[in-house]
Amino acid sequence: MTTSYPGSLDSFTNPASTDTLSSSTVPHAAQHDNANDAIAAIETTLGTNPQGSYSTVAARLSALGTSGVTFSQWRFTSSGGETSLSGSDAFSTTLAYTAGAEMVFVNGVLLERGVDYTASNGTSVSLTNALVAGDIATVASPSSFSVANAIPLSTVTAKGDTIVATGSGSVTNLAVGADGSTLVANSSAGGGLSWAGQPYANPVLNSAMDIWQRGTSISVTSASVYGPDRYYVSSGAAATYSRQATGDTTNLPNIQYCTRVQRNSGQTGTNALRFSQAFESVNAISFAGKTVTFSFYARAGSNYSASSNALAVNMYAGTGTDQNLIATGYTGQTNPISQTTTLTTTWQRFAYTGIISSSATEIGFVFDFTPTGTAGTNDYYDITGIQIDLGSVALPYRRNASTLQGELAACQRYYYRITNANQTPLGTGFGFSTGGFFAVIPYPVTMRVAATAIDYNALSSIQWQGNAGGNTPSSVVLDSNVNSIYSAGIDVNKSSSFSTTGVYSLLLISGGYLGFSAEL
């Protein structure tokens, strides 16, 4: 049998297991002859090296399918009067074209798109002039194809998607972020970019440890007090919270100061040294239901005694109003960030992400250093650059205010201290009895609430002056009735010292101070 391939496919009869070499149905020699002819026909058709540089012919054909382009042709012989071309032609080819890339011919003459015909849907062509019987209409169109090293459209799937590089010669899709979010560099993300919340003021006040109205070294023993402005601190052992120079322009973004949280040398108490800040509700509510990233810079002293150099980092949220986080805890308290970080003696930035509950009206953070054994000379950690950002990325560090004066004013909403330079006038007033006079001391900024407490270092550093001379008082207290967020009303007392018609001035002397607290 002479092979029919490649004109048509051969039909072979396979021998059965009972056929012998001399079978008349499937003669043995004829079987070989037919198979050899067919194989030779296939080889002739394929030619030599049909796979080319590919491992198989199939692989070569497949590559042609994705990177090559084919040109389809649809041919139609008119019966007369046709103005629309579609469907199958005489060769059973269905009209399909790439809109805008098609070419339409009538009797070999190329028609002008938009004038002689319109074609938009990929499956039909509308002619301006009807065909005449015997006309041959041809529609030619290239197939869609892929270009080597081009990024396929399928990489993006939705409005706002962004193509980002994951490395040399590779890309991925970054889905669009929430409305109003900002695209920021993020070396931790696969594509090197992330969507983050709007970069707005860091809500942490005194985050760079610039403002220390109560003094730049605060001693704490078994008590909870305010240390650097806005930070509530406590310790179970004799401890010192002091302002220090960071001394590092390599690992810090030029932040001048830090707070040193130190267990005093020789101390054996092992209760945690706390360092915390709570925001008043008006500044916390904007974080409800949001993803936040809490970041800070820290390093350990050479004798930092916490086990494994650990520093506990917690962020809390609550549903109350203006509560003191450490003193009372929060109503409906949750703990969106609870981490333990490991410090080294080199400054590092740490960042943790959590989600604030949607009902939150309060937020605050607490650092706990739990010392062990007996404190050495350098049993401390340093901390600064504390920041909270919306989103899952710690943005570059920035203060709450754009100026140091603005930062001070923000802190004075909660505490204001006047420290004597030399005979510092505090305010003036009038005698309300022979035992006291009332003085008004204006605040530089509006306080959060009317002050609830005053503090001073010694009554001997406070003095009044009147027409009949002056003296130091026996007591100085806030007036419970005349006291506001704009100015303090002070009652200054000393028996048999004043006249109800007298006018008096209140002064600081001898390095004294007088502070007004409206803290949480």
Next chain:
Amino acid sequence: MDTVTFIDVETMAGTETHAIITHADGSFTSMLKATYDAQQATLPSNSSIPQAGE
């Protein structure tokens, strides 16, 4: 260790009781006794914020 004394002070509104807290470093904090009493009711020892390791 802080020490607290209560003093009756003559003010424009009459006589009031104030708390004078003397701190270990010799400085003072002054507030109405009612304010002091309210703060004592919310000492950190009553806090629901656990210390590390608790």
